[in-house]
Amino acid sequence: MGSSRELMAASVDLFLGGACVGCQRPGPALCLCCSSSLDRLPFEAQPSPSPPGLPVVFAVAEYDGVVKAALVAHKEEGRLSLARPLGRTLALSVFGVLSRARGRSADGSAGGSPGVVTLVPAPSTRRTVRERGHDPLLRITRECGRALRKSGVAAVVDPVLRVDRPVVDQAGLTAVERAANLAGAFAVRPRRRLDGRCVVVVDDICTTGATAAEAARATSAAGANVLGVAVIAATTRRRPPA
Numbered sequence: 001m002g003s004s005r006e007l008m009a010a011s012v013d014l015f016l017g018g019a020c021v022g023c024q025r026p027g028p029a030l031c032l033c034c035s036s037s038l039d040r041l042p043f044e045a046q047p048s049p050s051p052p053g054l055p056v057v058f059a060v061a062e063y064d065g066v067v068k069a070a071l072v073a074h075k076e077e078g079r080l081s082l083a084r085p086l087g088r089t090l091a092l093s094v095f096g097v098l099s100r101a102r103g104r105s106a107d108g109s110a111g112g113s114p115g116v117v118t119l120v121p122a123p124s125t126r127r128t129v130r131e132r133g134h135d136p137l138l139r140i141t142r143e144c145g146r147a148l149r150k151s152g153v154a155a156v157v158d159p160v161l162r163v164d165r166p167v168v169d170q171a172g173l174t175a176v177e178r179a180a181n182l183a184g185a186f187a188v189r190p191r192r193r194l195d196g197r198c199v200v201v202v203d204d205i206c207t208t209g210a211t212a213a214e215a216a217r218a219t220s221a222a223g224a225n226v227l228g229v230a231v232i233a234a235t236t237r238r239r240p241p242a
Helices: 001-017 034-036 066-079 080-103 128-134 136-150 175-182 211-219
Strands: 057-059 118-122 155-157 162-164 187-188 200-204 223-232
Touching: 034 066, 034 080, 057 080, 057 128, 066 080, 066 136, 066 187, 066 200, 066 223, 080 136, 118 136, 136 155, 155 187, 162 211, 162 223, 175 211, 187 211, 200 211, 211 223
Parallel strands: 057 223, 118 155, 118 200, 200 223
Antiparallel strands: 162 187
16 A cells, blocks of 8 residues: 555656656656665764763764755655655664674673564654654655565564653754653553564654654663664764765
């Protein structure tokens, strides 16, 4: 069903004279040339300062240029055909987390394969989802799961988190204000447990890390083994190594 909707969205792009979000050339929402911006090696994107409890964070790109345009177009403009390439990009970041987890265990000793990996997207409020008309991150995460499974990774998507108390819009808040705004805001849905499951928290963007840290806290409290955080992009102050 999801693939059919994305095919329909891509067809509408072409029929209505759509353009690439990166270069604005007529055609699909993301041309082959611009899509190369989403196909890079993941890098550690830890915020500085890092909020307490934030696991290792991996990203594929800076939040700029084509990547920023694609995320905004998918999230705010409903360009659903972008979900698949963005999901594949998120999968690259998940590979970064898994590679790190295999190399080191939680106590610093040699690690191993986590087996089945559960992807837990950071939650959005019901109001936000309603206003956008869709849940962008959940859609991208499902595409990420498909990409991982095609690559041989046993991955499942479980949107187990919810926003459990009122929060304000994060835009314009400082790192300290964001952490305070989200402290204790997320919770696992009733009658759900994650005991012993290996979890990768996923989000689209990492700025201060407050959202990811709160999502990691909530999933850990439900018994999960949080391997790390995977995002598509990090803000420009986190640059990949030269």
